Amino acid sequence: MSRAPQASALYDIPGPHARRRHLLYGVLSTVVILGIAAWILYLLLDTDQFTAVKWRPFLYEGIQELLLEGLGNTLKAFALAAVFSLALGAVLATGRLSDHRPVRWVATLLVEFFRAMPVLVMIFFIFVALKVQPLPALVAGLTLYNGSVLAEVFRTGVHAVPRGQGEAAYALGMRKTQVMTWVLVPQAVRAMLPAIISQLVVALKDTSLGYLITYEEFLHAGKLIASDLDYDLPFIPVVLVISPIYIGMCMLLSWFATWVARRERRDPRTKGVDVAPAAPVITLPGRE
């Protein structure tokens, strides 16, 4: 990429002399990076990762089916978790925006608690202590966590709609439910769509936690193949096959979020809703 750097507070747009210097740095660093890549390749070759026996399993139909089944299970868990999280998020957000103090307190307590807990602890608790099957346990854990994060996303979205909109709706004689469902929520959801999709990326990534509670998802299938003695324990080949698929799926969803964000920003209809830009979306199980 020889694109000129964007104007930043750090540098002036470089002149001819600086550009030559940068070119030199670029060449040098490329050599170093290629060197590291070559070293990794050497490690791979040196430890015989490309011998036929290690890659043979991927030729067998049974093993391909095993992987596909795992991928299917991953997507199944993701789809369920996504739907339930959105629903729980809506319920909790409604609770937090309620006019009744006890409802608000309960919703706030739930949201804060589930956001502060590691997802894995919740999943293990449901799986071990409540003795639930792996799939429901995984989906429940993901739902509780992502649902409460989404609740906060919805809530910030509603708060970000200019106050006048709600006031105008009330002045027209609408009731709170009407104001919410007809005026505030549609705008909030539109503006927060990128953040919502990014949270779904988190849910997709976290389905791999199912591996730890013996849910037969993609990584689990990989582990089964990787620890097969007949194929000389093909750990590295399995990682090399599985990671691009996992990363690719998440990347597609992330890109979709960025694309939606960019489209929203261009759309004149969203100009009225001056919501905090969802551009630097942090796709991380964290607290905002």
Next chain:
Amino acid sequence: MDVLTENFSLYGEGFLGTLELTVYASALALALGFVMAAFRVAPVGSFRVFGTVWVTVLRNTPLTLLFFAVMLGLPRFGIVLPFELFAVLALGCYTSAFICEALRSGINTVPVGQGEAARSLGMSFTQTLGAVVLPQAFRSVIPPIGSTLIALAKNSAIAGAFSVTELLGTYKTLSELGYNIIWTFVWIAVGYLIITLSISAVFNVMEKRWGVAR
């Protein structure tokens, strides 16, 4: 209730394990994240590409997969390290991508004019960076870095499932000893709450003291 008092040392060990993991991985994540952020705003193209690839790949990798690759894959290369070190590596590298993005967006919040003004006053690059740009960037990144480190502390639970001594892992021993599983988990939850809430409190103080008023 007895679970805690009778197994205080076991819980303590797990708690310290989680704490240690969090501290070391945070240090690694902050250092690596800083380097990657510098790469991503560097004027040299290949640095930027490297930083972008690092962040994009790690941000879209499930952490469990990363742990799997590091803990079970690296030994196949003949790289055998203690599990704790592997865990710190996986957690630190993963989180560095998020730290990098937080830092970069912090640098981007500094208006271009600030840098231009500094340069027109004749400040050198180091002066511009150290006296004008970084102090402002630092202030605006306190909250996102705080939430990233809280996420790191929570993510460290995954290391327990990969046989690193930490808080979540204590449930196994305790359930084998026949303790009430619900109470076992209650105290694990309390342990995590103590850690995450402390980080959050520290960052709240920092934000109050140095944060940007908006």
